[in-house]
Amino acid sequence: EDKVVQSPLSLVVHEGDTVTLNCSYEVTNFRSLLWYKQEKKAPTFLFMLTSSGIEKKSGRLSSILDKKELSSILNITATQTGDSAIYLCALESSYKLIFGSGTRLLVRP
Amino acid sequence: GAGVSQSPRYKVAKRGQDVALRCDPISGHVSLFWYQQALGQGPEFLTYFQNEAQLDKSGLPSDRFFAERPEGSVSTLKIQRTQQEDSAVYLCASSFPKTGPDTDTQYFGPGTRLTVL
Numbered sequence: 011e012d013k014v015v016q017s018p019l020s021l022v023v024h025e026g027d028t029v030t031l032n033c034s035y036e037v038t039n040f041r042s043l044l045w046y047k048q049e050k051k052a053p054t055f056l057f058m059l060t061s062s063g064i065e066k067k068s069g070r071l072s073s074i075l076d077k078k079e080l081s082s083i084l085n086i087t088a089t090q091t092g093d094s095a096i097y098l099c100a101l102e103s104s105y106k107l108i109f110g111s112g113t114r115l116l117v118r119p
Numbered sequence: 120g121a122g123v124s125q126s127p128r129y130k131v132a133k134r135g136q137d138v139a140l141r142c143d144p145i146s147g148h149v150s151l152f153w154y155q156q157a158l159g160q161g162p163e164f165l166t167y168f169q170n171e172a173q174l175d176k177s178g179l180p181s182d183r184f185f186a187e188r189p190e191g192s193v194s195t196l197k198i199q200r201t202q203q204e205d206s207a208v209y210l211c212a213s214s215f216p217k218t219g220p221d222t223d224t225q226y227f228g229p230g231t232r233l234t235v236l
Contacts (some may be wrong), residue, residue, distance in 0.1 A: 051230040
């Protein structure tokens with residue numbers, strides 16, 4: 011059964027810190043791995059990682075896919091209070107997304 | 120439209136009532152998905168449409184749940200005889216499918232928070 015596990019479940023840091031969020035997965039037929047940020051309700055898309063695109067970066071956020079280890083990390087450098095959110099990792103299995111439980115990040119001023 | 124919209128944003132129902140949740144996908148998006156997100160959990164897949172065809176409803180928890188997309192655009196998720204365990208946020212997402220090895224991103228609406236008393 012396809013599965014996504016995220017760690018840690020929650021994290022509290024101070025502004026300016028760097029954080030690393032982890033996602034591990036089991037999948038029969040890998041297509042892509044996605045990261046979303048969920049602040050209130052709507053998950054907003056951050057990155058999609060595929061076999062042909064294993065590293066993505068946007069500003070202070072970056073993500074790497076390790077297909078050998080079946081895992082991905084999301085890094086956020088110089089964190090800001092606006093980064094406080096739940097970060098969801100999702101696996102694309104056929105067409106549907108299988109989500110982990112998320113990592114709740116709180117950035118204190 | 121600019122993004123996926125959903126209505127209502129909040130719905131309180133008494134146990135046993137029927138509810139209908141609406142999703143307006145991004146204009147031109149062919150694929151539409153419904154997910155259910157319980158408190159403290161990630162979203163879980165409910166059902167998938169490609170145009171008006173419901174290609175997968177394997178995630179619907181029971182036969183009280185029904186979804187439709189009759190004209191291939193707006194979709195409605197209906198829950199009959201609601202129960203307390205139906206309380207959750209219901210998220211809709213849309214995407215435009217492509218063939219080939221690359222996949223398409225699903226864009227989510229703000230969700231409807233359903234509370235069943």
